[in-house]
Amino acid sequence: MKTIQGPAIFLAQFMGDEAPFNSLDSVCQWAAGLGYEGIQIPTWDARLIDLKTAAESKTYCDELIGKIDDHGLSITELSTHLQGQLVAVHPAYDAMFDGFAPAEVHGNSKARTEWAVQQVKWAAKASRNLGLTSHVTFSGALLWPFLYPWPQRPAGLVETGFKELAARWKPILDVFEDNGVDACYELHPGEDLHDGVTFEMFLEELNGHPRANINYDPSHFVLQCLDYLAFIDLYHDRIKAFHVKDAEFNPTGSQGVYSGFQGWVNRAGRFRSLGDGQVDFSAIFSKLSQYDYDGWAVLEWECCIKSPEQGAEEGAQFIADHIIQVTEKAFDDFAGAGSDEAFNRKVLGI
Template sequence: MARLVTLYSLQWGDLSLEEVCVKAKAFGYDGLELGLPDHLDVRQTDPAYYKGIKDLLEKYGMQLRTISSHLVGQAVCDKIDERHKSILPDYIWGDGDPEGVRRRAAEELILTARAARVLGVDTVVGFTGSPIWHLLYSFPPVPQSTIDKGYQDFATRFAPILDEFEKLGVRFALEVHPTEIAFDTFSAQRALEALDHHPAFGFNYDPSHLGYQGVDYVDFIYQFPDRIFHVHMKDAYWSDTPKQVGVFGGHVPFGDPRRFWNFRSVGRGKIKFEEIIRALNAIGYQGPLSIEWEDSAMDREHGARESCEYTKRLDFQVSGHAFDAFFAK
């Protein structure tokens, strides 16, 4: 049986959840990945609220396997500044005191795990933020002890959150991504080690964030076969020739043609999704393939529809026997 193809609702936050359901069904999706805070309020305690969401999804034949808290999760470990005010709910930002913001974001993540449990979902995707991302380029030289302290700070802040996740039977899948504590294979391994391989911690695999960095995004799957908790299908294009703006993205917006790389609709960039599907089959991943659509140069409805069609056409299940098995007759 093919994997579910779902649509991440965060990029559709200007629409009501019912409007997203209507569109997703028309585009051919099997379900949704609900994005916070636009399409789910985890502060709600009334069971009727969650029943209403489940009933709405069922009405349109949308399955739910994942909820996501990227924006709030970003604030748990980040160096907080005015940028965060634009992405956080007012009740998380509060007076903007950095430690208060981090504390409220951590509390919200725990509420997110509780909401997931009520909804019958076992995976929360999100960001962690990072206290050391700003030190990525090591000049002035950054002592290794400073990087070590950054991972220690991450573990101190996130381990209690993960303990609560584990109690609830819910997993946290960090989207490996620039600005997070894990942004490539090496830093993902360090994050796991910092948490002493906490059973509730794994990864949301999104190849678009690895490819343009020069990271082997297929090998990443084989490095963490038991920690790929969820998969985003998102493409990226990077230039074969020098551009005005390099791999760091400069100070120009996403979609600017002067950039070395940009996100693309699935199948229109350089990510080799065929190899990804084969690798996911090899590790036995049976979770959703969730479309996180972020192509600045394309109409989102066109992109969402063709991304669903492309992914369903590409996905296939592993063979039940070797092709040459009949020779044994």
């Protein structure tokens, strides 16, 4: 067995216009001061990384590593959640998702997709230059508007959607393969890849591409009423990244999984800070350790009640307390009698 690394923190929800969240140095100092050992970097924030330069220059990456190392931190993964989302966008969402891309491609879905694909390919190369082996992203979605089959979906619609999604990602995943990096999809409502079944459908269209993997985040499974512990048993060989995020699902007589278009505070299912929700993290850390997951445990803060600063402060210790230093010996080693084939046959009476 192997020991999980951490605690680490995803910086996306913390960056802002005021210190300490407005520069790489200041946010690293803040994170290290809370006890974090790693940071997950959102590649769309130019204050943290120049993605194109990182893809092209090992020297730039060495200098970036040095700056972060000066604070006692490591880079866990790069993230292209926003860019990955734009690899596949149904036209119903064009206007809303334009905000994830630069102004020059707004209103031009083809140009926006090409921009997103290039971004994710650069992330694969940048990850290699940074010595990383995993990357986190979203899949995007062509089928999400058709999730609930009313009116009935046309025959073959789902199959066509997954063929197209796989066709868009195959060249990207090949770049990840060339650079020795796993692309880890966060299985998330709003994405075509949002649970185990949809991941399997995608993987089938990719002929089991070895670089198509999973960023495990139990919070999204709580909100879908999915067994997030059994999920680890089923897909542990594809889990290459881990977002530590809590959630709760409290259905009432008036709302359930879909939550009646309510805001986050008033939803039956909502994200919470670590320890404030319903996720059994002790069981999760045990299962991941059992299956030799030795990547990072990365806090993702998205609480609808608690402030990000308090969530981050409490989260570092929460993760540290859940990391299991795995044993290198069996508890009953002291009782080992030693034997050979002849002895075993004697014990069996044969």
